[in-house]
Amino acid sequence: MRILVLGGDGYLGWPTSMYLAVKGHEVFAIDNYLRRTVALATNSEALIPSPNLEERAQTFKDVTGSEIGVRIGDLRDIKVMEEAINGFKPDAVIHYAEQPSAPYSMMGYDEALLTLDNNLKVTFNLVWSVINHRPECHIIKLGTMGEYGTPEIDIEEGWIEIEHKGRRGRFLFPRQAGSLYHTTKIMDTDLLWFYVRTFGLTVTDLMQGPVYGLSSDETELDSRLLPNFHYDDIFGTVINRFLVQAVAGEPLTVYGAGGQTRGYLNLRDTLQCVELAALNAPEKGTLRVFNQLTECFTVNEIAERIQRTGNRMRLDVKIERIDNPRKEAEQHYYNPVHTGLLELGLKPHHMTDEVLDGMLETILPYKERINRGVIQPRVRWS
Numbered sequence: 001m002r003i004l005v006l007g008g009d010g011y012l013g014w015p016t017s018m019y020l021a022v023k024g025h026e027v028f029a030i031d032n033y034l035r036r037t038v039a040l041a042t043n044s045e046a047l048i049p050s051p052n053l054e055e056r057a058q059t060f061k062d063v064t065g066s067e068i069g070v071r072i073g074d075l076r077d078i079k080v081m082e083e084a085i086n087g088f089k090p091d092a093v094i095h096y097a098e099q100p101s102a103p104y105s106m107m108g109y110d111e112a113l114l115t116l117d118n119n120l121k122v123t124f125n126l127v128w129s130v131i132n133h134r135p136e137c138h139i140i141k142l143g144t145m146g147e148y149g150t151p152e153i154d155i156e157e158g159w160i161e162i163e164h165k166g167r168r169g170r171f172l173f174p175r176q177a178g179s180l181y182h183t184t185k186i187m188d189t190d191l192l193w194f195y196v197r198t199f200g201l202t203v204t205d206l207m208q209g210p211v212y213g214l215s216s217d218e219t220e221l222d223s224r225l226l227p228n229f230h231y232d233d234i235f236g237t238v239i240n241r242f243l244v245q246a247v248a249g250e251p252l253t254v255y256g257a258g259g260q261t262r263g264y265l266n267l268r269d270t271l272q273c274v275e276l277a278a279l280n281a282p283e284k285g286t287l288r289v290f291n292q293l294t295e296c297f298t299v300n301e302i303a304e305r306i307q308r309t310g311n312r313m314r315l316d317v318k319i320e321r322i323d324n325p326r327k328e329a330e331q332h333y334y335n336p337v338h339t340g341l342l343e344l345g346l347k348p349h350h351m352t353d354e355v356l357d358g359m360l361e362t363i364l365p366y367k368e369r370i371n372r373g374v375i376q377p378r379v380r381w382s
């Protein structure tokens with residue numbers, strides 16, 4: 001297939017581009033380095049130095065013989081988006097190109113506006129470029145499980161049947177996000193659903209949980225092909241922060257009671273999921289939604305697992321509770337349905353001791369690069 005990856009320099013975009021290219025797809029990746037720019041501006045640079053996208057593509061070609069087309073461009077510019085869609089003529093577009101940090105979106109007016117403007121404009125430009133130049137193209141959009149929040153009922157896979165005053169209807173599952181970033185993802189979904197209904201676009205919305213891991217068959221070929229690894233309070237996920245705290249000899253800091261439950265997945269499974277979505281497009285003119293996660297953990301469970309991982313490597317790891325900088329339920333019901341991707345053939349890689357040991361071993365050589373001053377919360381929700 002001809003697959004366009006928007007945000008191809010990102011944590012997920014780069015391993016995805018390599019994975020698809022090795023599988024024999026024709027891949028073109030676009031990025032404007034927003035992640036790198038914002039990380040620099042907030043003193044949140046990645047732990048492992050990563051070459052730029054053009055250098056990565058060259059290394060990948062040298063190592064594997066496969067090619068990934070790359071372009072540096074801002075997809076908020078409709079001309080950049082149109083050239084990509086009209087020039088490359090993709091069968092599927094994987095849309096990762098957003099500002100994905102919840103804390104960044106809560107820093108203040110400028111950061112909130114950048115998140116809102118960037119995320120919605122890229123989605124809007126994609127929709128219009130597909131309508132005008134490639135209406136048969138399948139849009140695969142990365143949403144997030146965070147769109148649903150933590151309701152008191154089971155989270156269905158995108159849609160819910162509602163019976164009201166004796167009549168029934170099928171609606172998008174209610175969404176109530178806990179940050180502005182997550183709210184932009186809800187707005188994306190609404191935009192896409194509108195254009196599916198009115199213009200007959202074909203869309204898969206992947207409601208993804210937090211992804212962990214640095215390993216895929218391709219990232220393991222050469223350390224220059226590793227994905228971005230952020231561990232600070234703004235771009236680091238809880239798993240990355242805990243692993244780096246363990247390496248730095250600092251206690252793992254749990255926000256509040258630690259009962260916050262989320263559905264996680266291994267990087268290798270994200271790669272499988274996006275390819276499965278591309279190979280199995282939904283019926284033309286439909287919005288299909290999958291919940292993209294493989295297992296659920298509380299923050300306390302993650303902390304305990306990483307404590308055990310660290311202790312296996314003779315790092316004396318402690319766990320500490322700190323005030324929660326976010327507004328979120330710290331103990332709650334959580335039961336998301338996630339059968340759609342399994343039915344398409346997803347073979348999950350679970351968060352085993354071996355996987356966590358492997359992540360810690362990859363990080364250990366970079367211990368001296370850890371900036372201890374950026375791990376504790378610098379952003380509060382109020």
Ligand SMILES: NC(=O)c1ccc[n+]([C@@H]2O[C@H](COP(=O)([O-])OP(=O)(O)OC[C@H]3O[C@@H](n4cnc5c(N)ncnc54)[C@H](O)[C@@H]3O)[C@@H](O)[C@H]2O)c1
Binds near residue numbers: 074212
């Ligand atoms: N990583 C996760 O755990 C996770 C979980 C759920 C959802 N997601 C979603 O998956 C997507 C990718 O996440 P990620 O972790 O790889 O983030 P990332 O920040 O590493 O990657 C996004 C990439 O898009 C690029 N980008 C952003 N705006 C752009 C623009 N206007 N023009 C061109 N390029 C632009 C950035 O420079 C970056 O390289 C995001 O949409 C995110 O919301 C990620």
